[in-house]
Amino acid sequence: MSEPTRPLPVVEREQGGPGQFDQSGSAATYKGLPTVEGAGRTGRFWSARRIPAALVAIVILGGSGILLYDIAAVRAGHSAMQWRRALARELADRPLDDVWVLTGAGVAAALGLWLIVLAATPGLRAVLPMRRTHPDVRAGLHRDAAAMVLRDRAMEVSGVQSVRVRMKRSKAEVRAVSHFRQLDDVRADLDRVIGETVKGLGLTATPGLSVRVARPGKKG
Amino acid sequence: MLRTVNRLVVGLVGLILVVVGGSVLAVGLGAPPPSWWIYDGRHDVLLSRADRYRWRDEGWWWPVVIAVLAVCVLLALWWLVAQLRRHRLSEVLVDTGDGEGALLRGRALEGVLVSEAESLDGVERAGAVLTGRRSTPRVRAGLVLQPHAEPGAALQQFSEEALGHARDSAGLAALPAEVRLRAVKHRAERVS
Numbered sequence: 001m002s003e004p005t006r007p008l009p010v011v012e013r014e015q016g017g018p019g020q021f022d023q024s025g026s027a028a029t030y031k032g033l034p035t036v037e038g039a040g041r042t043g044r045f046w047s048a049r050r051i052p053a054a055l056v057a058i059v060i061l062g063g064s065g066i067l068l069y070d071i072a073a074v075r076a077g078h079s080a081m082q083w084r085r086a087l088a089r090e091l092a093d094r095p096l097d098d099v100w101v102l103t104g105a106g107v108a109a110a111l112g113l114w115l116i117v118l119a120a121t122p123g124l125r126a127v128l129p130m131r132r133t134h135p136d137v138r139a140g141l142h143r144d145a146a147a148m149v150l151r152d153r154a155m156e157v158s159g160v161q162s163v164r165v166r167m168k169r170s171k172a173e174v175r176a177v178s179h180f181r182q183l184d185d186v187r188a189d190l191d192r193v194i195g196e197t198v199k200g201l202g203l204t205a206t207p208g209l210s211v212r213v214a215r216p217g218k219k220g
Numbered sequence: 221m222l223r224t225v226n227r228l229v230v231g232l233v234g235l236i237l238v239v240v241g242g243s244v245l246a247v248g249l250g251a252p253p254p255s256w257w258i259y260d261g262r263h264d265v266l267l268s269r270a271d272r273y274r275w276r277d278e279g280w281w282w283p284v285v286i287a288v289l290a291v292c293v294l295l296a297l298w299w300l301v302a303q304l305r306r307h308r309l310s311e312v313l314v315d316t317g318d319g320e321g322a323l324l325r326g327r328a329l330e331g332v333l334v335s336e337a338e339s340l341d342g343v344e345r346a347g348a349v350l351t352g353r354r355s356t357p358r359v360r361a362g363l364v365l366q367p368h369a370e371p372g373a374a375l376q377q378f379s380e381e382a383l384g385h386a387r388d389s390a391g392l393a394a395l396p397a398e399v400r401l402r403a404v405k406h407r408a409e410r411v412s
Contacts, residue, residue, distance in 0.1 A: 045398075046223065053226040054303040056233050061296035068289040075282060091267040096248035096259060101266060105248065108241030115234025119227045127400060130371070134379040136396045141371050145403035152368055155408050163408065202372030 045140050047123030052115065125169060129204045139202075143167045146201055150174065153197040159186040161216060171208045172198060177216050187213045222302055229299070309350035312357050314391050324390055326350045326357075332389075333359065336382040342369025343378070344404050352396075359383065359397040367406045375399060 070081050094101050127140035147167040154163040154174055159181035166173040174194055178186040190211050198206055244266070247259045275281040312329055314322040330348045337346035345364040352358035361383075365374055378399065387395035 048223040049226045049230060050303045052230050054300055056230055057296045057300035057303065060233075060292060061300060064289045064292035064296065068286065068293060071282070071286060071289065075286075088267070088272065092265055092269045092272070095263045095265055096244060097250070097262040098248075102245060102248045105241040105244035108237045109245055110241075112234040112237025112239075112241060115230050116238065117234075119231030119234060130375060130401075133372075133376050134383075136394050137375070137379045137383065137399060138397070139375050139399040139401065142400065142402045144405075145365060145371065145401055148367075148403045148406070149365075149369075149371060151408055200370055200372050202375065 044122040044129055045124045045127045045138075049118060049123065052118050056115070128167075128169070128201075128207075130202045131204050133202070141201060141203065143169075146203075147172070149201065150194055150197055153193055154190060157186065157189045157193055160190070160213075167207070169207075170205060171210060174209070174211045176211070176213045178213050179216055183213050183215070187211060225299070226303075306349075307351050309352060309354060309357055311354055312350065312390055312392075313354045316391070323354075329357075329386055329390060333361065333382050333386050336385060337361070337363060337378055340374065340377050340381065342366050342374045357390075357392065357395065359386075359395060361397055361399045363399060363401050365401060365403045367404060369403075371401050375401065 067084075070084055074080050096102075124140075126143045128143060128146060130139040130141050132138065144167070147165040150167070150172055151163055151165045154160055154165065154176060157176075159178045161177045161179040163174060163176040165175075172194070174190065176186070176190060190213065191209070194209055194211060198209065243253070243257065243259070247253050247257075247264070248262055250262055253259055253261070309326040311326055312324040314324050316322050330350055333348040334346045337343055337348070342365055343363050344366045346361065348359055348361040350357050350359060361378070363374060363378060365371060379397070383395055383397055
């Protein structure tokens with residue numbers, strides 16, 4: 001069902017010097033900034049799920065509050081509210097294969113599935129986890145920011161007139177338009193520049209690349 | 221703590237909805253229910269009058285219903301308020317080493333962190349909030365990067381300088397931090 005806690009990586013907090021970085025088995029292929037060992041799988045950021053929780057709380061609060069009020073009013077000698085009598089009548093009269101009952105049941109089941117998915121998945125898909133360069137610091141890079149950095153670097157390649165970058169969770173798609181130089185040369189340069197930049201982002205999982213270069217469309 | 225509760229309760233509500241909705245759907249569409257299940261066929265109703273009147277004449281029935289509903293209301297209210305409230309540390313305990321302690325205002329430490337972060341290369345704006353306990357504070361920080369800044373380098377600088385200085389000056393053994401990096405929106409510009 002739900003996976004309530006995110007796994008906190010156990011980080012060695014010894015002052016062991018650089019020796020602790022020498023263990024093999026790290027998945028990182030990039031040797032730039034030192035990565036703290038054991039942080040290879042820092043994992044995703046887990047959302048606190050405040051908004052779904054608040055909505056569920058409001059529904060529970062409203063439902064039980066109104067029911068409580070009405071029951072207390074009836075106990076105090078007032079008559080029940082119209083909606084409660086109508087609801088009790090409908091619940092007692094409609095058979096299970098009534099179309100409204102089926103619709104309601106379907107909606108409830110779908111909503112329940114959605115809530116279970118919300119409870120069990122990390123969320124925060126727009127935040128890409130970054131490699132730990134410091135044992136105490138967990139960092140995430142927003143996808144838009146990553147795309148913007150890649151775009152800025154791509155614009156520096158000569159021959160590139162305009163470029164669009166779409167950052168997906170595990171892949172960066174670069175679409176460039178080149179107005180001079182051979183397309184193959186531009187593509188090779190872009191590949192190299194973007195490849196280096198992607199590593200410089202410092203993400204735990206270096207995203208894959210897809211680079212396409214085209215000539216500007218003919219006018220008219 | 222709150223995130224665990226949120227996920228558990230949201231998941232539990234979802235599970236109840238799936239079980240109830242799914243079973244009504246299955247029975248209503250003609251699946252044969254097991255003998256112990258509350259509905260015994262597609263012509264059964266959701267809540268019959270006999271079910272509703274079952275315990276009505278018992279003396280304990282209405283007090284129990286009212287108590288359960290009241291507990292639901294109170295728990296839901298507490299839960300809702302907990303979503304809206306942000307935990308923020310108001311002061312940090314500084315160990316002065318002479319058996320005494322000093323209190324550092326949380327806002328002051330946050331302000332120092334922010335201004336030092338904003339003075340770093342490549343950081344346009346920053347924000348920081350202290351959470352955790354006053355003897356073991358934690359930081360949640362957000363950095364907004366300038367155009368052409370390198371995220372990895374900016375993070376490295378922030379960890380070593382801003383966070384390191386804050387940790388040392390407050391005399392803390394560790395200052396765990398969660399940092400989110402964004403970038404200033406800007407147009408692509410041709411570098412010539």
